[in-house]
Amino acid sequence: MSDQVSRRKFLGALGAAAAMPKVFNLSAGIPFSEAGRAQIASRKPTDGIVDAHVHFDEKNPNFLSDLVKLSDRLHLTACVLTPFAYRKAVLEAAKSHPTQIVPFGAVDLDAPDVVKQVEELHAIGFRGLGEMEFVKKPYNDPSYFPVYELANSYSWIVLFHTGIVLRRKFDEPEDVASGRMRPIYLEEIARRFPRITVLGAHCGNPEYEWAGEIARWNPNVFFDLSGSSLSKMQSRLADLEKFFWWSNTGWHSAEWKVKTPNDDPSAFIKIVFGSDVGLNEIESVVNQYRRMFDACSVPERTRQMIMGGTLTQMLGLPA
Numbered sequence: 001m002s003d004q005v006s007r008r009k010f011l012g013a014l015g016a017a018a019a020m021p022k023v024f025n026l027s028a029g030i031p032f033s034e035a036g037r038a039q040i041a042s043r044k045p046t047d048g049i050v051d052a053h054v055h056f057d058e059k060n061p062n063f064l065s066d067l068v069k070l071s072d073r074l075h076l077t078a079c080v081l082t083p084f085a086y087r088k089a090v091l092e093a094a095k096s097h098p099t100q101i102v103p104f105g106a107v108d109l110d111a112p113d114v115v116k117q118v119e120e121l122h123a124i125g126f127r128g129l130g131e132m133e134f135v136k137k138p139y140n141d142p143s144y145f146p147v148y149e150l151a152n153s154y155s156w157i158v159l160f161h162t163g164i165v166l167r168r169k170f171d172e173p174e175d176v177a178s179g180r181m182r183p184i185y186l187e188e189i190a191r192r193f194p195r196i197t198v199l200g201a202h203c204g205n206p207e208y209e210w211a212g213e214i215a216r217w218n219p220n221v222f223f224d225l226s227g228s229s230l231s232k233m234q235s236r237l238a239d240l241e242k243f244f245w246w247s248n249t250g251w252h253s254a255e256w257k258v259k260t261p262n263d264d265p266s267a268f269i270k271i272v273f274g275s276d277v278g279l280n281e282i283e284s285v286v287n288q289y290r291r292m293f294d295a296c297s298v299p300e301r302t303r304q305m306i307m308g309g310t311l312t313q314m315l316g317l318p319a
Contacts, residue, residue: 048074048075048076048307048308049074049075049076049077049273049286049307049308050076050077050078050079050272050273050307050308050311050312050315050317051076051077051078051079051273051274051275051282052079052130052157052159052199052224052272052273052274052311053079053081053130053131053159053201053224053226053274053275053276054067054078054079054080054081054275054276054279054282055080055081055106055131055276056080056081056082056083056086056090056106057278057279058083058085058086063279064089064090064093064101066279067080067100067101067279068093068097068100068101070279070282071097071100071101072100074282074283074286076100076282077099077100077101077102077308077311077312077315077317078100078101078102079102079104079127079128079130079157079159079311079315080094080101080102080103080104081104081106081130081131081159082103082104082105082106082126083106084105084106084107084117084121087103087105087120087121087124087126088124090103091103091124091125091126094125099317099318102127102128102315103125103126103127104126104127104128104129104130104157104159105117105118105121105126105128105129105130106129106130106131107121107129107132107147108134109132109135109144109147110135110136110137114147115146115147115150118147118150118151119150122150122154122156127156127157127315128151128156128157128158128159128197129147129151129156129157129158129159130157130158130159130160130199130201131159131160131161131201132158132159132160132161133160133161133165133181134161134165134176135180135181136175136180137180138179138180138181138182138185139160139180139181139185139186139189140185140188140189145192148189148192148193148196149193151193151196152193152194152195152196153195155195155196155197156196156197157196157197157199157314157315158189158196158197158198158199159199159200159201159274160181160186160198160199160200160201161181161201161202162181162182162183162186162200162201162202162203162204162205162207162211162223163178163181163182163183163202163203163204163205163206163207163227164178164202164205164206165178165181182204182207182210183200183203183204183207183210183211183214183223184207184210184214186198186200186214186221187214187217187218187221190214190218190220190221191218194220195220196220197220197222197314198218198220198221198222199222199223199224199272199274200214200215200221200222200223200224201223201224201226201227201274201276202223202224202225202226202227202228202229202276203223203224203225203229203243203271204223205227205228205229208229208240208243209242209243211223211243212243212244212245212267212270215244215270216246216256216258216267216270217256217258218258219258219259219260221270222270222271222272222310223270223271223272224271224272224273224274224276225271225274225288225289225292226274226275226276226277226285227276230285230288230289230291230292231288234288234291237291237292237295237296238295238296240292240295240296241296244267244268244270244271244296245267246267247265247266247267247268248265261305261309261310261313262301262305262309264301264302264305266298266299266302268296268298268302268306269302269305269306269310271306272306272310272311273286273289273306273307273308273311286307289306289307290303293306
């Protein structure tokens with residue numbers, strides 16, 4: 001959750017092995033420009049970072065051009081979390097820069113016309129929703145199910161804020177509560193709507209243990225480590241192994257047959273890269289992730305999946 005901009009049926013049988021979320025086709029939905037098609041054709045398998053958590057900055061009139069320049073330098077693809085009012089501008093940019101800009105819709109789950117907004121976003125070529133936040137009810141409230149049903153029918157990625165949330169107003173009442181956005185609520189959404197890929201921003205900070213366990217049992221749940229976690233844990237990054245603990249252990253359950261990207265056995269495969277900062281700070285978050293990889297001895301193959309491989313598969317980006 002960025003403080004730099006203003007925005008805003010039950011258990012299916014798992015079967016013998018739970019399946020990974022459906023992979024998208026990059027060309028679906030968006031009529032790319034000639035430059036966009038050329039960009040897709042030129043993308044190399046080794047190209048690098050997919051950021052699940054980049055907020056459109058409506059205060060910066062040059063945001064999209066600045067993002068493209070940064071993407072060129074970092075080999076970055078950004079899932080741009082876009083307020084509904086800016087949907088057309090971001091969509092046009094995505095047509096020309098499809099391997100750099102992936103449009104996601106930042107909708108208000110409590111808005112009376114939210115279902116119509118989501119239907120329009122899908123019709124024009126958006127690829128997912130997020131960041132869901134500042135909700136008036138817990139995420140698993142049935143009043144939000146019509147939105148989730150649509151996202152499920154579209155096989156979309158949906159990014160939810162989880163954990164502690166900033167406070168904007170200090171001298172007047174505010175109808176905001178972090179407790180409505182706990183990671184535990186994502187479990188029910190993932191089970192009820194198995195074609196949604198559920199991304200939890202901030203790994204539930206400070207409820208990392210819940211986040212890890214929910215990710216462990218649900219093939220369609222992943223988390224990013226954006227926000228304050230990697231900063232406050234900078235002297236104890238290895239503690240993350242306590243929450244993503246099931247790599248290289250003797251633990252085994254006959255019921256645990258969760259499919260992971262590339263069948264990667266590392267618990268950290270349930271993490272994706274997300275920055276949730278201004279464009280000038282994304283590279284610093286990349287470096288924070290790399291320090292965490294070293295502290296937790298994350299295998300090289302898993303590092304590559306976290307930094308871009310997993311989302312590349314989910315979004316159908318050229319690889």
